[in-house]
Amino acid sequence: MNDRSTASNSRDAVYAAALEAFAEKGFHGASMRDIARRAGVVLSNLYHYADSKSDLLVELLKKANYDHLSATEWALTGADASPRHRLEAAVKAYVGYIVDHPMEALIAHSELRYLGDDDRKRLVMARDRVEALFDGIIEDGVRAGTFTTSHSRGVTRAVLTMCAGIAQWYRQDGRLSREDIAGEYADYALALVGSIHD
Amino acid sequence: MNDRSTASNSRDAVYAAALEAFAEKGFHGASMRDIARRAGVVLSNLYHYADSKSDLLVELLKKANYDHLSATEWALTGADASPRHRLEAAVKAYVGYIVDHPMEALIAHSELRYLGDDDRKRLVMARDRVEALFDGIIEDGVRAGTFTTSHSRGVTRAVLTMCAGIAQWYRQDGRLSREDIAGEYADYALALVGSIHD
Numbered sequence: 001m002n003d004r005s006t007a008s009n010s011r012d013a014v015y016a017a018a019l020e021a022f023a024e025k026g027f028h029g030a031s032m033r034d035i036a037r038r039a040g041v042v043l044s045n046l047y048h049y050a051d052s053k054s055d056l057l058v059e060l061l062k063k064a065n066y067d068h069l070s071a072t073e074w075a076l077t078g079a080d081a082s083p084r085h086r087l088e089a090a091v092k093a094y095v096g097y098i099v100d101h102p103m104e105a106l107i108a109h110s111e112l113r114y115l116g117d118d119d120r121k122r123l124v125m126a127r128d129r130v131e132a133l134f135d136g137i138i139e140d141g142v143r144a145g146t147f148t149t150s151h152s153r154g155v156t157r158a159v160l161t162m163c164a165g166i167a168q169w170y171r172q173d174g175r176l177s178r179e180d181i182a183g184e185y186a187d188y189a190l191a192l193v194g195s196i197h198d
Numbered sequence: 199m200n201d202r203s204t205a206s207n208s209r210d211a212v213y214a215a216a217l218e219a220f221a222e223k224g225f226h227g228a229s230m231r232d233i234a235r236r237a238g239v240v241l242s243n244l245y246h247y248a249d250s251k252s253d254l255l256v257e258l259l260k261k262a263n264y265d266h267l268s269a270t271e272w273a274l275t276g277a278d279a280s281p282r283h284r285l286e287a288a289v290k291a292y293v294g295y296i297v298d299h300p301m302e303a304l305i306a307h308s309e310l311r312y313l314g315d316d317d318r319k320r321l322v323m324a325r326d327r328v329e330a331l332f333d334g335i336i337e338d339g340v341r342a343g344t345f346t347t348s349h350s351r352g353v354t355r356a357v358l359t360m361c362a363g364i365a366q367w368y369r370q371d372g373r374l375s376r377e378d379i380a381g382e383y384a385d386y387a388l389a390l391v392g393s394i395h396d
Contacts, residue, residue, distance in 0.1 A: 026312065029226020109366065110308035114224065149389070151382055154374075157367065158360050158386050165359025168307065176352075184349055188356050191347070191389050 013039040014049045015063070018056045023103040027057055027114040057111060058119045064104035065126030071097045072133060083141030084195050090137060091159065091189040092182040094130075098166050099178045105167035131156055138193055148194035159189045211237040212247045213261070216254045221301040225255055225312040255309060256317045262302035263324030269295045270331060281339030282393050288335060289357065289387040290380040292328075296364050297376045303365035329354055336391055346392035357387045 017038035021030035032053055036046040050056040075093030079086045098105040112120065134156040141147030149155050163185055170181065215236035219228035230251055234244040248254040273291030277284045296303040310318065332354040339345030347353050361383055368379065 026224040026226045026309075028224045028228075029312075106311075111224075113304075114227075151385060154382055155386070157363070158383070161363025161366065162356050162360035164363065165355070168359065169355065184352055185356070187349060188353070188390055191392055192386055194389055 010039070010041055010045075011049055014041060014046060015056075015060055018060055019103050019107070022057060022060070022107050022111055027053070027111040054115060054119055057107075057115065058122050060104070061108055061112065061123050062126065064101065064108055065123060065130075067101075068094065068097045068104075069126045069130050069133070072130060076133075083137050083144060083146055084190065086137045087134075087141065087189055087193065087195070088186045090134060091163065091186040094160075095163050095166060095182045095185045096178060098163060099170055099181060102167045102170055105164060109164050109167070131160070134159060141193060141195065146196055148196060149192065155192055159192055162188060162192075208237070208239055208243075209247055212239060212244060213254070213258055216258055217301050217305070220255060220258070220305050220309055225251070225309040252313060252317055255305075255313065256320050258302070259306055259310065259321050260324065262299065262306055263321060263328070265299075266292065266295045266302075267324045267328050267331070270328060274331075281335050281342060281344055282388065284335045285332075285339065285345075285387055285391065285393070286384045288332060289361065289384040292358070293361050293364060293380045293383045294376060296361060297368055297379060300365045300368055303362060307362050307365070329358070332357060339391060339393065344394055346394060347390065353390050357390055360386060360390075 014035070017035045018030070020038060021035050024030070025034070030053070032046055033043055035053075035056065036043045039046070050059060072090050072093045075089045076086055079089035112123070115123075135152075138147060138149070138152055138155060142149065142152050151158075166181060166185070176184070212233070215233045216228070219233045219236060222228070223232070228251070230244055231241055233251075233254065234241045237244070248257060270288050270291045273287045274284055277287035310321070313321075333350075336345060336347070336350055336353060340347065340350050349356075364379060364383070368374075374382070
């Protein structure tokens, strides 16, 4: 039992160390040696968890993307059928994840460009599913006539990048609470889709 | 005359090389040696233009931020007094700069976090002026009753980060032209401030 829990703790420690190193120094600035040191494992041991630095970044972002998707999907299971309420719930959950995981959100946006095409492909599935989820809600609202945007194809991207920007400026000790920000960005998303009360 | 033009060309070449290197490899991944090589100058010569890699990044971003501000201010000199038209013109110009300078826009958002506090302070002036410019237009619109947002304090940041996100996905050979994107994002900004026709 001890062996297992140690293995799982080391794995978590490695990914936590990689996250911290990538956030602080960027993909190219972070070294495997530095990540091993932060994780408290010897360098050769680090390769037990990932074949390369790219692998670490891919696995880290894959987990972050799926957690982000999952948090958003979970919020929707509690929302009623109105596109307005669904969009509100989805944006609040999406923003909540960013506020709770600013390092993951930062890296997902700034370090993705250093990955090769094959590695990127390993990451698109969760991202595509998040986009499809928002596209679906927005299309439903447009079809029902409660969302009036004429840019149903681009507005999801505008909503998601606007939310991603929060990771750039959010500070835990700032003026706005997690709930303030989630509510404010839900209002922005409703404005962007041209929501009228339903 | 030749001396001068050579000096000015080298300076431009150094900054173009730094831009390319930072965009491709990030601040920590790019080395002074690599930047010198790309610029076609010897390493010792590079230090004639900047004391350090941070200095290169600061000067690069300072110029980019001022150019971005200037493009936006210039567009406003041709706009009439209506907050709606002013916001439209400002967003179109702001987006136009991002589409024309995706590398600068990318670096400004992803590499800024590697600068120390003092270096950051050297950059905030242009950024603060851009924010003040948008804040001013939005406050005018709210005061005139043509913008109905209840988030006049946060909406500028939402508009600007949404626009900055364009640098992440814009491709010159993509479906959308520069004008399409500028128009689309002007519409989004008007939606965000809750613009009603004036």
